[in-house]
Amino acid sequence: MKQLNSRQQALLAVLADGAFHSGEQIGAELGISRAAISQQIKSLRLLGLEIFSITGKGYRLNTPLDLLNTETLQHLAAGTPIHTCAVIDSTNQYMMAQLERWQKGECLLAESQTAGRGRRGRQWHSPFGSQFIMSMYWRLDDGPSAAMGLSLAIGVAVVQALESAGYRNLSLKWPNDIYMARRKLAGILVEMSAAVGGICHLVIGVGVNLNLPDAVIAQLDQPCAHLAEQPVVVERNQLSATIIRALRNALTLFEQQGLTAFLTEWNRLDIFMQQPVKVLLGNQIIHGIYCGIDGQGNMLLQDQDGMHKFVGGEISLRADI
Numbered sequence: 001m002k003q004l005n006s007r008q009q010a011l012l013a014v015l016a017d018g019a020f021h022s023g024e025q026i027g028a029e030l031g032i033s034r035a036a037i038s039q040q041i042k043s044l045r046l047l048g049l050e051i052f053s054i055t056g057k058g059y060r061l062n063t064p065l066d067l068l069n070t071e072t073l074q075h076l077a078a079g080t081p082i083h084t085c086a087v088i089d090s091t092n093q094y095m096m097a098q099l100e101r102w103q104k105g106e107c108l109l110a111e112s113q114t115a116g117r118g119r120r121g122r123q124w125h126s127p128f129g130s131q132f133i134m135s136m137y138w139r140l141d142d143g144p145s146a147a148m149g150l151s152l153a154i155g156v157a158v159v160q161a162l163e164s165a166g167y168r169n170l171s172l173k174w175p176n177d178i179y180m181a182r183r184k185l186a187g188i189l190v191e192m193s194a195a196v197g198g199i200c201h202l203v204i205g206v207g208v209n210l211n212l213p214d215a216v217i218a219q220l221d222q223p224c225a226h227l228a229e230q231p232v233v234v235e236r237n238q239l240s241a242t243i244i245r246a247l248r249n250a251l252t253l254f255e256q257q258g259l260t261a262f263l264t265e266w267n268r269l270d271i272f273m274q275q276p277v278k279v280l281l282g283n284q285i286i287h288g289i290y291c292g293i294d295g296q297g298n299m300l301l302q303d304q305d306g307m308h309k310f311v312g313g314e315i316s317l318r319a320d321i
Helices: 006-015 023-030 034-045 070-077 091-096 150-164 214-219 236-269
Strands: 051-054 058-061 082-088 107-113 131-140 170-173 177-180 183-194 200-209 276-281 284-293 299-303 306-310 315-319
Touching: 006 023, 006 034, 006 058, 023 034, 023 058, 034 051, 070 082, 070 236, 091 107, 091 131, 091 183, 091 200, 131 236, 150 170, 150 177, 150 183, 150 200, 150 236, 170 236, 200 236, 236 284, 276 299, 284 306
Parallel strands: 082 107
Antiparallel strands: 051 058, 107 131, 131 200, 170 177, 177 183, 183 200, 276 284, 276 315, 284 299, 299 306
């Protein structure tokens, strides 16, 4: 886990508006030499930040940045501790490696991940400062069976948080993807550690695209969306705190009522409800009509042979087009 040093933080604060800033201006504001500025620019580029340098104009970030602020997040979200870092391999991996350290609802947010993971081990691309990247610790005292359908409840909570901030045209795709305008906006990865009959430790990872660079979008293997497409202006720390509060509340409700409390909202948001789909299970492709989920979060598919139930795991659900 890596933090920005004081000079990197100060330089990013100057460049965050996305405008050109001359070396002379930066040097005067930060009290450093031109050579030191050049060195710090190089270090920021190594983090994946795209910084232009034009003679006579100065330096400019390709995309304006709204940086995470730990104190602001803690104030806005309250509750258990919130931690932030600049770069990490994986927030989920970091929390899973030391489960006994965390309190329920404790969070770790990152500006960037170098080894972020999605479902089924897929890579999660995370350019610096362009996403909401967070992992939250939770604990279920009733064991792993009590976590049935949890990722679906998390999806509902994240969408509700985004809708409360003004975002529209959002939907959910079983079991753990959030879509905007029928393109992937966010993903959820719930990991657990538990013994049969024992406490279930959970790390809940959420990644939401905020403002992805065009070059990153072009490299992705599926159509994706980011919140910057909508004319909604929400400060990043405020939006992050809104999601964190929604997740903590949803997890408390899930403990009390399970997935039942989220079914109505899931059905409202379900992107494929009553539509032709195909289920990819290894080399097998199963076609049918998607009929939503049951009370345990299993996917229901109607075909010529009747109704079938599918559990999450090595399954992919796609539109049958």
